[in-house]
Amino acid sequence: MLLERSNTTTVYNLDDNLILRFATLDDIEPLAQFNGRIHGDDGKFNPYIAQWTREFTSPTHPTCGPGNVTIVEDTRTGHIVSSMCSIPQTWTYDGVPFLVGRPEAVGTDPAYRRRGLIRAQFDVFHAKGDAEGQLAQGITGIPWYYRQFGYEYAIDLDGGRCVYPSLVSPLQADETEAYRFRLATPDDLPLVMELYDRDCARSSVACPRSAAEWTRIAFEVAPQSAGYHALHIIETSDGHAVGVIRTSRTLSWRGMFPVRIFAVIEGQSLRALLPAALRWLKSEAELVAAAHEKPLPTLHFELGEQHPVFEAAPELFHKITPSYAWYVRVPDVPRFINTIAPVLEARLARSSLAGYGGEMKVSECVRGFKLIVEAGKIRSEPWTPDDHDNVMFPPYTFNQLLFGRRSLSDLRYMFPDCGVEPEFEPVLETLFPRRPSHVLPMA
Numbered sequence: 001m002l003l004e005r006s007n008t009t010t011v012y013n014l015d016d017n018l019i020l021r022f023a024t025l026d027d028i029e030p031l032a033q034f035n036g037r038i039h040g041d042d043g044k045f046n047p048y049i050a051q052w053t054r055e056f057t058s059p060t061h062p063t064c065g066p067g068n069v070t071i072v073e074d075t076r077t078g079h080i081v082s083s084m085c086s087i088p089q090t091w092t093y094d095g096v097p098f099l100v101g102r103p104e105a106v107g108t109d110p111a112y113r114r115r116g117l118i119r120a121q122f123d124v125f126h127a128k129g130d131a132e133g134q135l136a137q138g139i140t141g142i143p144w145y146y147r148q149f150g151y152e153y154a155i156d157l158d159g160g161r162c163v164y165p166s167l168v169s170p171l172q173a174d175e176t177e178a179y180r181f182r183l184a185t186p187d188d189l190p191l192v193m194e195l196y197d198r199d200c201a202r203s204s205v206a207c208p209r210s211a212a213e214w215t216r217i218a219f220e221v222a223p224q225s226a227g228y229h230a231l232h233i234i235e236t237s238d239g240h241a242v243g244v245i246r247t248s249r250t251l252s253w254r255g256m257f258p259v260r261i262f263a264v265i266e267g268q269s270l271r272a273l274l275p276a277a278l279r280w281l282k283s284e285a286e287l288v289a290a291a292h293e294k295p296l297p298t299l300h301f302e303l304g305e306q307h308p309v310f311e312a313a314p315e316l317f318h319k320i321t322p323s324y325a326w327y328v329r330v331p332d333v334p335r336f337i338n339t340i341a342p343v344l345e346a347r348l349a350r351s352s353l354a355g356y357g358g359e360m361k362v363s364e365c366v367r368g369f370k371l372i373v374e375a376g377k378i379r380s381e382p383w384t385p386d387d388h389d390n391v392m393f394p395p396y397t398f399n400q401l402l403f404g405r406r407s408l409s410d411l412r413y414m415f416p417d418c419g420v421e422p423e424f425e426p427v428l429e430t431l432f433p434r435r436p437s438h439v440l441p442m443a
């Protein structure tokens with residue numbers, strides 16, 4: 001790949017009259033049309049993706065904009081033939097912030113596929129992410145594909161519980177609804193933020209949001225955009241706000257009507273509220289299904305493996321949906337571990353291993369690192385694997401342990417080539433317990 005640079009832009013010359021470059025303002029509408037077509041459902045143009053493309057490519061997007069969108073152009077026609085973006089954002093690991101790049105809208109025109117155009121764009125974004133201090137990249141993508149670029153399924157995604165709308169109890173003739181639901185307004189943001197932040201605290205990995213970001217996604221993004229958050233306030237019949245629900249204007253990739261936030265103030269019974277919420281969600285799902293000419297979808301509480309509402313009324317949920325997962329790439333594991341060291345030190349200090357000291361050599365087969373514990377302090381250094389490792393993981397599967405998706409014993413059960421010397425087993429189990437996450441990313 002030959003690199004040419006000018007003052008304003010970077011262009012990579014690929015084979016066959018193809019160039020790879022960052023987007024410009026002139027690309028916004030052609031790219032919206034391209035993405036709407038490439039990411040269409042059943043061959044149909046997807047206007048929600050097109051609108052979202054205009055928004056994330058716009059210079060007004062808080063973190064993305066044209067400088068985080070790549071395009072491959074066929075210079076013979078001037079047409080876009082492949083594109084992706086990477087949306088910069090900050091996530092937290094048990095409260096410790098770290099920079100993340102979120103690749104999205106990854107697509108190539110069918111006539112140009114399997115020629116390495118996406119691989120080339122990932123190379124560009126990975127180098128850019130390193131230069132900008134990103135400690136990880138995370139993508140919610142098609143099965144297996146992104147493993148080729150150093151990604152591993154590492155954080156739960158989109159799992160939860162289903163409710164069949166035909167089984168939702170109607171309001172009885174002698175009952176009146178005790179709760180009502182309305183679109184959130186900017187005045188509701190303090191409540192939305194308080195409840196969202198409380199939800200984030202339950203999640204090992206989370207994506208915190210500022211008031212400006214809430215304003216953007218709930219009130220400035222077009223409702224006909226894939227980036228829109230349909231935020232509703234739950235009120236008692238006398239108008240007292242008691243909770244927040246986030247739904248969607250489209251069906252999820254599972255073909256269901258998703259509920260992505262469901263949170264109430266302290267003292268509000270989730271059990272008391274749920275029947276009214278289910279009736280309202282069913283009516284919202286009917287509207288969305290009608291707008292998309294689809295049959296009435298299942299209600300999907302996409303809230304992860306654990307959520308207070310599942311404990312409050314387990315009998316009202318009809319099916320558990322196993323999680324898919326975020327693919328996560330951690331380019332520099334020692335750097336990541338050193339960033340989250342205070343979290344690991346706290347886990348160790350409050351465990352039965354408090355006071356432990358030692359050094360373990362961890363091989364990920366294609367790369368390795370040392371984990372050193374000294375006087376309660378933890379640090380990590382790069383290490384090139386040789387025959388003297390203490391712990392071994394198949395490539396990148398350590399990410400599952402690092403982000404709490406699977407325990408060490410889960411990994412040993414899944415992978416015969418995951419091995420640990422007995423002395424280090426309790427150390428790893430203590431430092432990296434299984435701890436589910438529910439990440440609502442910036443889009």
Ligand SMILES: CC(C)(COP(=O)(O)OP(=O)(O)OC[C@H]1O[C@@H](n2cnc3c(N)ncnc32)[C@H](O)[C@@H]1OP(=O)(O)O)[C@@H](O)C(=O)NCCC(=O)NCCS
Nearest residue numbers: 038106107108112113114115116117118119140141142145
């Ligand atoms: C998936 C998609 C983006 C791949 O684009 P592409 O330009 O063909 O990708 P690349 O050629 O750069 O792929 C890199 C490697 O993966 C291989 N590959 C391509 N598509 C693949 C697939 N669906 N499954 C497995 N491997 C695939 C390529 O052969 C290439 O291998 P190589 O580098 O060893 O030769 C493209 O098929 C597409 O646009 N699909 C529709 C939209 C979509 O699903 N996007 C992903 C949303 S998460």
